Amino acid sequence: MLKKISIKKINDLAAALMEKGTLLAPVKEAAGHNFAEIKDPQQLDLDYYNTIVSPKTVFLPQKEDFVRYETAKPVAEAQPVALNIKATFLFGVRPCDAKSFQIMDIHFHASGIIDPYWQQRRDATVIFGSAFDLDIPAQDADFYQTLGIGAADPEGSDVFMVKKGEDLLMKAITPQGEEILARLAMLGEGKPADKKYFEEYIKKGSQHQTRNMCLDPQVIAKKLEDIFHSGEFWQAQSAACLSCGICTFVCPTCYCFDICDDTLFSRGVRRRVWDACMFTDFTLEASGHNPRTHVYQRLRQKVCHKYSFHVRKYGVISCVGCGRCTRYCPVNIDIYSIIQDAMKA
Amino acid sequence: MTDFKQIENNLKKEAKKLLESAEVPVVLAYTRGYDEKHPMPFAAKSVADVEKIVFNEYCNFNMARYIMRFPDAAKIAIAAKAADSRALVVLIQEEKVRREDLVILGIPASGMKDPKTDQLIDSRTTGGLYNPVEYDILLGEEIRGQKTVSPYAVLADYEAMDKEARWAFWKGQLDKCIRCYACRKACPMCYCDPCFIDQNKPRWADKAPQSPGNMMYHLTRFHHLAGRCIDCGECSRACPVGIPLYLFHKKVAKECEEMFGQAAGMKLEDKPVLVDFRVEDSDQILK
Amino acid sequence: MSRIGVFVCHCGHNISQTVRVSELAHFAAGLPDVVVAKDYRFMCSTPGQDMIANDIREHRLDRVIVTACSPLMHEHTFRKVIEKAGLNQYLLTIVNIREQVSWVTDDIEEGTAKAKALLNGAVYRARLLAPLSSRVIDVNSDVMVVGGGIAGIQAALELANTGKKVYLVEKNSTIGGHMAQFDKTFPTLDCSACILTPKMDAVLQHPNITLLTYCEVSEVKGYVGNFDITVRQKARYVNHDKCNACLACTEKCPGKGISGWDEGLIKRKAIHIPFPQAVPQRPVIDRDSCTYFLKGKCRLCEKVCEQKAIDFEQHDSFLNFKVGAVIVATGYDLMDTRPLIQYGYGKYPGVYHALEVERLFNSAGPTSGKVTMRDGKEPQAIAILHCVGSRDKNNYEHCSRVCCMYSLKFAHLFREKTSADVYQLYIDIRAAGKGYEEFYNRIIEEDVKFIRGKGTRVAPSADEPQRLIVEAEDTITGKFVRLPVDMVVLSPAMVPRSDYKEIARLFNLSTDKNGFFMERHPKLAPLATMSEGIFIAGVCQSPKDIPDTVAQANGAAAEALTIVSRQKMELEATTAMVNPASCCGCQNCVRVCPYGAPFFNEQKGVSEINEALCKGCGLCASVCPSSAIIARHFTNEQVLAEMEGLMEF
Amino acid sequence: MSQAITPYLEMSQAIMEAGGEALKKCYQCGTCSGTCPWTPITHFNIRKLVRYGQLGFDGIEEFMWGCSTCKFCVDRCPRGVEIIDIVTAIRNVYSGGGMLPQSLRAFVGSLAARGNPWSGDQAKRNDWAGQKYPLYAPEMEYLFWTCCTVCYDPRNVRIAKTTAALLNETGISWGLPAAEVNCCGESVRKVGDLDLFARLKQKNLDYFQSRNVAKMITVSPHCLATFNKEYGEDYSVVHFTQLLDKKIKEGKIKPKKDFGGIVVTYHDPCYLGRHSGVYDAPRNVLKAIPGLKLMEMERSREQSMCCGGGGGGLWMEKLKGERLSDLRIEEALATGATVLATACPYCITMFEDSVRTLNVDDKITVRDVTELLLESMEINIDESVGDVCATD
């Protein structure tokens, strides 16, 4: 089913969703937009290109408390932190990010080991995908087309939205999408013209130009294995890298984390926090040995994990070409250029 | 406005001369990134590399932080804008590199732009200098007659705030921090590896990106940069969530200059203020 | 997990009057890791100590907390107690609930609450205490004395007489220093040579003293008890073993050089000994005035020398010595008075400075003791000017202490050896030593004219061109005075040797603004310095007369003995160490440490700390940006934990 | 009456509050009195003056006027006592309320009424220039500050003209101060009338601020020293000899006429030498003149002997035999010089006076450095002397 709503009335939609659960949407901040809980309907706005930090924060928050304890008491008395998850609406997810959830699902439940935190949040969330505006050319950092993702690719979203002049067309893709659209009274019915417009928009989306090269996962995976030991290649690529943690923190498909115990006044909590393979002490072992002390080793690991090891293990590249790592890198290292150079090396 | 093309050509000319004569094994400069507006730091090691050197209004990177990447290079040539040269002076004062091991290619530049906003970088947010304080070869005409505003003028309205408003401002800003440590890695003066915040013995703060950890990390870093920060603004530009760190560093630099009479990285013979003392420092600075 | 024992003391009723001690012990028992918590009336008493010792063994305690009086009182006692019970003495924390709780409040609620907080902090800290053992290093029993003046000679003899081996290093070709230049000494008018040469000779004969003349210290490495000092032996061009001091060579030598010993008043041969009683009595060739070195021919001395002791091929050699302690006694020079143009020194021949006059009086001097001026005539009237450059903000603010007394001595000698009228232009006569005031009265009776007013100008007399006019204001009468005199004697300021900066750098000494070496404490440790094992004596520390210099020399010898008399030396345990894994080589620690304990290891690119020099103040630990320095017993974790414990309740 | 005197400490407190707090640093060593050129020839004794000030003894009045503030004692004092400030403070405390000596009343009165010490008509300040030179305007680089003495004193007017002529040769842009300005106030300050000095100074400051003056050239070293020390930091003030020295080195000014080997000796004015540290500039100017043989006097540069004109001395009557300028002339003659050159209008006045009283004007003439330089550049000036005295 296809529904429609005038963009001017978008705040009513927000209000309605807020009654049904927590609404998360891109909110304006100093340096750009980030997903945050909408507290008042006016906050919802649609003119953003994409968020700084990817929406993975919704399902894998940077800090997740597992269990609370007291040093004086025995371990058995430690209390797990209750995870009371309400129904959530993730509004305004770009196609590349929507696709990234499918890749992340591989690690958090598809491979057999279910991560309860990720899974409960994933199940409780309805994803409102939103197409890129095809009149605006893609930003030069993006390259999602290379990964086979269209600018208006509904895959991964429960409801997919396309702007048509003053209106917003919303089409349900998955049963949850159907179910929620049905419950939203203020939405008008989509006319056949809207349906046709919607279909064409999606087709046009897949032609929308971003940086593009034909990239067969198996080929790039093999190529990266071949040049894995070419120190000279990787040193050249990582010469400028500062080895900070931006590219991994903003990336929708990076999921590495660290477990640590924070104690204060003999009471504490065990929690999960994001970690970054680019940090120098990410691979520091208890013995003091650190297999990856040089920057080029860490950069090589990051690129090869996404474009080689992940393909070998799960058959799909762990990157959706959203371009965030390139856009926010302080020294403008660009993973797309690295892959290009790798293919040529 | 600075003629970037002319400087680029001079930079290439000098780099070629230095690399051909093997006076230096590496020239730290800039190269084209994935597009015109996003250049990258670059270490030219051969005459062939010289072709890749580029210089435009987006080359804000402070190349001084790459000096320590070449410990075995007897001599290093480095393209240095005003703030970069001050960073080199501090590194020399702290004996991380010797003056005679550097060939400093001074670049007088104004009208630099921030690639994220594509706007001119407001000189008030940086050290306000246009000409390098220390150089061997100058790649362009010294810039004269620029209206020099005190680099600390931009602090006026923050200092005027009352402390509750200032606390709300800084707590709001520092709570946004996602602890990616880009500010630390972008700073030429922050060369400690591991940094105090990475230590487990002692654990100065928890790893989670919430107020206490962020506050301890940033306040201590402000202290570690006291009298050493050369006001290049790289930390604020590197921050993905746009925290105006340069403001706090500027305030600490202003206090240090007033209390100890010395700006960071201006004179080679100065000693960094917090590893020095004067018997006649007045006790008033503690009141 | 640690097993902590808490012992609360009543201290009679000093503590129990405002702290409920039993409640405190009960509170302690409830804290994590505390296995035993007791209170007793007198913890420091023998039964109290035994209780702790027994509990350590019985409950296998690995930490002990004593909640009693100030650590400054009994920390040492309780450390010995737990050590005897087999527990490392540093696994102890004292909680001060007497001086800082019970005695400073009379509200028992407040007192008990604070005691609990302090105890809780101590428990947090105790968990992180680590056993420490103080390192023991062996000590070299030899001593080096730098500077062969009276201070160096006296210190060397004192040490040698206790059986210690002493290396006496002297820059000049003879020992004796300035004292050997004098004729008489005040106040006893003893002949300077008569009281000094026996000591010089004793130094030469003493089996334990190795005399190193014409030598300079070129490098100092190591630390207290283990100094490794390199000395440069300047080439003498005379082989002192073969030479039997017949001094035939000195007669034949045509070379003419300005005699530094005689303050430039006369010339001396290129190959020479400074004065007859020089020790060692062996000549030295001065390159700058030897015709062979200047023009390439002569070598007369070589021909004349039967012993074949002359050796023109000699060149500087370096000797290396291992010593346990060093006494620096490098003495002084007189300020160069040429810049004070108003006195005309160097411009008018009649103007002399004190050391030149000393040489005039000396029988071995240029005029064999006869007081004749540069033009050979005997002066009829002499003016002695005090405080030239001393007590003067524009030159040296300090008072040089001895000029008044030697000026009086000069007055006496002038009155005795010539018939001249003697004027003394002074501001204050400072005669404060033993027998000094009596000496001053004696000089007054010898009809010396005292004018209370600083000499302000020396100029050639208009009507008698040969004579000089000294201008001053006699502040007692308020009259402007013009003294027609033949000779003017200046008493210049006493200043450290011109190479004091080099000596200070070598031995890591700091100096005051005039260049005198800084003592560790002006009143309580005047001979020790900030560098452990380095001592100073004599005028190099500040201007003083011979009796004080000798007293200081003996003191420095005694202090040096405190180190070299022991084979082993126990180093403090609470020193700092660098964790190389975390050190980023910023060298902040090396820059700030007043004792020079941290040093930079070039190869590894990290700093290391010489624990023999470290005093444990912890400054380096706080300036270390990556907290790589562990200040033992006050580590970052321990302080943070104690703060956390204190703030919990 | 009994010879015993009790210290009157309120008086020494007053002296200290008036700027003489260095009083307490002095330990009466006699260096100042031994150095002071006045001690040998008069009963004035600077040490005794400070002593009386320390304990507030009475009888201080009769010898507090002997000092000509030549700063020789201050340079030599081993305790760094600012003796001139003490003398100024004592004169301020004791001479308050018109107790000035007779000879000084006229000059102080004229300053109060007309802003110049020579009872010259305020409006006629620039008459010497005869409208030849422009008044200072903000776009000009230098303000040429003419001292009252060169505006009104007949002998010294010549120096204003020679300097102005030379300034024109240098090609710099400069202008004269408007007539509304008044004396820099140096002498009246040293005579102790601090409030009058403050009024004079404020008037000048207002003038400077209104024209935003930045750089100044002075004729008199007294103006130079006062502007540098008392008028705040935001003015860069140079003496004309410094400017001429620079211009000669730049080749902008080229002396031509050969003086045929006449022997000249140079007298360092205290306020140019000791007060302002300028010793070599005037000498370089003289050496630049061809055929001029420069002989140094025995007391020269830092040891130069005062001409006696400072600190109000210009207006005081001195007994014969008690005049420093006489001794200085004799010293100049002793060098065999026929010309005594100097660079201060006060010195010129004192020496012209002494040359006449010793009637040696045939043996030696007194010339300002600018007069000699102008003469060697063969430029002449109009010698007429307008009547500039006030009529009312």
Place this chain on the structure above:
Amino acid sequence: MSFEPKILGIACNWCTYTGADLAGTTRLHYPQNLRVVRVMCSSRINPSFIFRAFQLGADGVLVGGCHPGDCHYNTGNLYARRRLAVTKKILEFAGLEPERFRVEWISASEGNKFAQVVTEFTAQIKELGPQQKLKIDELLEKI
């Protein structure tokens, strides 16, 4: 009952701590809100200790050291003076009440000065009220 501030004191062993003991032996009374940590020298105080103290909930921090020139380690307190001055300026600019962090030079013989400083400082902090800014609170949510 009225607000009882928790004040952290960091005292140098040779001067201020001994001075505090002297205040005890001379039975001078002062409020008991101060809890003292003994360090060997005021220069041992790392600026991060001060930030951590406020995070632990200290309402006021009082640092005591020897008078400049009296330091047992010669130059320790001269470095400390500069480092603590910068710390104070950082806290002030961050927005913390400057009066909450105070540095005093108290020698071993100034027992009365120690008592007087503690009394005055405690009163000042009591008037300022509890310090909620830097204090860590999320961790303490009731289980």
